[in-house]
Amino acid sequence: MNSEDNVRPLVSADADFEERTFESALRPKTLAEFGGQRRVSEQLELVLHAARGRNGVPDHVLLSGPPGLGKTTLAMIIASELSAPLRITSGPAIQHAGDLAAILSGLSEGEVLFLDEIHRMSRPAEELLYMAMEDFRVDVIVGKGPGATAIPLEIPPFTLVGATTRAGLLPGPLRDRFGFTGHLEFYEASELERIINRSAELLQVDMTAEGGAEIASRSRGTPRIANRLLRRVRDYAQVRADGIITLALAKAALDLYEVDRMGLDRLDRGVLDALCRRFGGGPVGLSTLAVAVGEERETVEEVAEPFLVRSGYLARTPRGRVATPAAWRHLGLNVPKNATFADTLFDADDDA
C-alpha cells in the first residue's frame, strides 16, 4: 500500500484496485487510439509493423515512466496489435526463479509476457530471465546441493514487455537485453484534453470543450488523474447541476475538491504555504517543514515534493527546501526582495 492512498486520493498518480478495474473500461485498445506520447508510439508502431512483416516476434520492449502515463495500456496494445495472447505478471509476484520458469515454460509461441514493476523481481529470477530473453531457453534446477542438476528447457519465442516506474533501479545487463525502450513523458494539456474528451464520450458525459480543457489543465500531465477528475466532476454535474460539464461547472467542482488551477491539492499548497509564510521561503530542512504541515517526512518528500519540484515551485538545495518566486506568486503573495532563491544557493561558487 502506497502512502499516497490515504493522504490524497484525488491527485495521486497511483490507483487502487477498484480504480484499476474502472480504468480498464477507458483503456485505448489500439495505437491509433492511444493519444500523446507521439515519439514512443511512432517508434513502437515501427517495431510492431516490422515484426508483423517478418512474421516473427518483435524485440523485447521496456516501458518506463511515472505512474499513470500509460505503461500497462501500451503493453496491452502491443499484444492486441500483434493479435498475440497476453500473459500478465509482476516483479513482486515472482519471488523465486522457479515461479518465473513455470510462467516461461507455459508460454505459447509469439505470446506477449507483460512483467509489471520489473524492478521488483528477485535477483535469481532476474538471472533466469536474462537467458530466456536472449536464448529462449531456461535452465531448470532439479534437486538440491551437490546433487542438483540443471536441465535446459527450450521455450517458444515470446516478447517480453517490462514496465517500471524506476528505470534507474534496473541492473544494466537487464536493461541491455531489451531491443526497444520507450520512456513515457508527462502529457501536454492539449493531449490530455483529447484523452478527456474520449473518456467523456465513453462514459456518455455531456461536456463542453472549455469544461474538458479546465479538467485537463488541472490533471498534472497524467491521464490517470485526468480520468479520475473527470469522474468526480461528472458526479458534481449530476448532483448539483443538469449533468453538463461546462467551464464554470468544472471550475466550481474542482475548487470544491480542492484541486487548484495548477493541479495542486491541499497538501501541496500547505507545503508551499508553510515554506513561504513560516520560513520566509527557506532554506528549511525537510523534517522541520514536515512538522510545520503536520505530516510525515516521507509524505512531504515522496508525495508532495516531486510535483512541486517538477512544476518549478520548490527546489531542493544542499541547505534545505527553498520556495521559488513562482511559489510566492501562486499563493498570491509578493515575492520578497530578501528571499533566498535556489539559484543563489547553487551558483555561489561560480560567482566567486
Ligand SMILES: Nc1ncnc2c1ncn2[C@@H]1O[C@H](COP(=O)(O)OP(=O)(O)OP(=O)(O)O)[C@@H](O)[C@H]1O
Ligand atoms: N495515451 C493515453 N490515451 C488515453 N488514455 C490513457 C493514455 N495513457 C493512459 N491512459 C489512461 O490512464 C489510465 C492509467 O494508465 P495505465 O494503467 O496504463 O498507467 P501505468 O503507466 O501503467 O501506471 P502504473 O505505473 O501505476 O502501473 C488508464 O485508464 C488509461 O486508460
Ligand SMILES: [Mg+2]
Ligand atoms: Mg501499470
